[in-house]
Amino acid sequence: MNTRRAVSARREGASQSRAGFRDLYNAWLRHHRLSAADSLFRVLDNPLSSAMTWLVIGIALALPVGLNVALDNVGHLSTNWDSPAQISLFLRDGMSSTKARELQATLAQRDDVAETRFVSREEALEEFSALSGFADVLASLEENPLPNLILVSPHTDDQNTDVAVLRKELEALPEVAQAVLDMAWLQRLNSLMDLTRRLVLAVGGLLVLGVVLILGNTIRLAIESRRDEIVIVKLVGGSNAFVRRPFLYTGLWYGVGGGVFAASLVAVSLWFLAEPVGQLAALYQSSFQLSGLGVMGALNLVILGGMLGLAGAWLAVTRHLAAIEPH
């Protein structure tokens, strides 16, 4: 009898160790699947309150992301306008167009010059009268007050100093009356954008923190409402990880839903703005179009939401679950 029991015990032990890691892994995977599905059903079971949570998270995420998209668009716009700067060479009076074109050709061969364009005084006058609305006044003038103009686009774009040096060199040319580098406004815009970017980053950081806290609180309430169940699960041998899992998934689903809402909000806002922006661009004779998040951006937003959800849930779970013990 005793030996038989010993043999059967050994057999059990053997089968247990054979089961081993693979079984443990399968069990772990199974519970993950189960928790994920169960949490999703619970979230979807209360569509109204879940939608509220999603919306809150969505708005909190959409604000900084939307601002960032707007800044990116302004960035595109300013590079389109002037990349990065253009030097206007006003030529001395009395210089013939042929000579001016020769100068343009020699300038175009310089290594640090990307592009040159010659605007003759006649062309300049035409353009000016067409755009300014002073056509009558200009026509009444005896002679064309405008000089010949060569527009020079420097090659090295991002280094201001090079461009400034180039401007000086060009101004030193005997044919050039004045060389104007209109960059100040661009620099101002750039530094303004840097400032705004930092502000967006700071506000975004605060809102992200807010999202984590909101989710933490939501999960805390979920934990409270299932306190009895947690006690029972712990009584029959559920580990902390086992109890934690469904709540982490709940946080994940809230976060992912919030990310989807945020991406939709940004997309809807851009769609809402697209028409007036198009009209405005048309007034400036630009084919500028708003660029949105894109598929990858939206995906990243959803992933970010999910990660924040997990973080919030983790915060709540570590703070509140351990405190619930059977009594």
Add this chain to the structure above:
Amino acid sequence: MISFERVSKRYAEGHDALREVSVDINRDELVFLTGHSGAGKSSMLRLIMLMDRPTRGQVSIDGRNLAAIGARGVPAHRRDIGVVFQNHQLLFDRPVFDNVALPLMIAGYDHREVGRRVRAALDKVGLLERERAMPVTLSGGEQQRVGIARAVVGKPKILLADEPTGNLDPALSAEIMQLFEEFNQVGVTVLIASHDLALISRLRHRIITLREGRLVTGSSV
């Protein structure tokens, strides 16, 4: 199988729940634990389940000192013990099947094995046809039998019961006790806390009596 060695338990508020209790419960034994409420019955069960730790003395299960089990080891320890509670402790938002399956889900059995074992346990307690019922639709006796099915579904070597017949009429109580005897006959060590002396004295098993935290009778077979 279960051994208490000069175990004392004093709660934070200064109440002495157990004083120098020493007792051994053998493998395959069925033992009743009795005494007035507050005599220390529940405290002994709580120490076995590691819901509490003794203030002094040593509790061992199967030769293993429970003091050696850290917080991380508590869930695994509880999975080796089946427990039946007086107030059933069922999940009321889930059907009978899910309640009984809970320990197996925690242990990570695959669903075929879960179904097989849960049905076997429900069959044993006579509730096989109620597996899809919600606990609220069951009578007190039936709820208690769901609790028993949940306690035995993982085939534990030890089964604890805290006032399992507390709210039941005598006929139902006798039925429940008979169930425990059947589990004991297939080799499960059973420890039942109960103050229903009339019932347990009829059943001819060892009775451990506690009074104000001290062991009065039944310290050995």
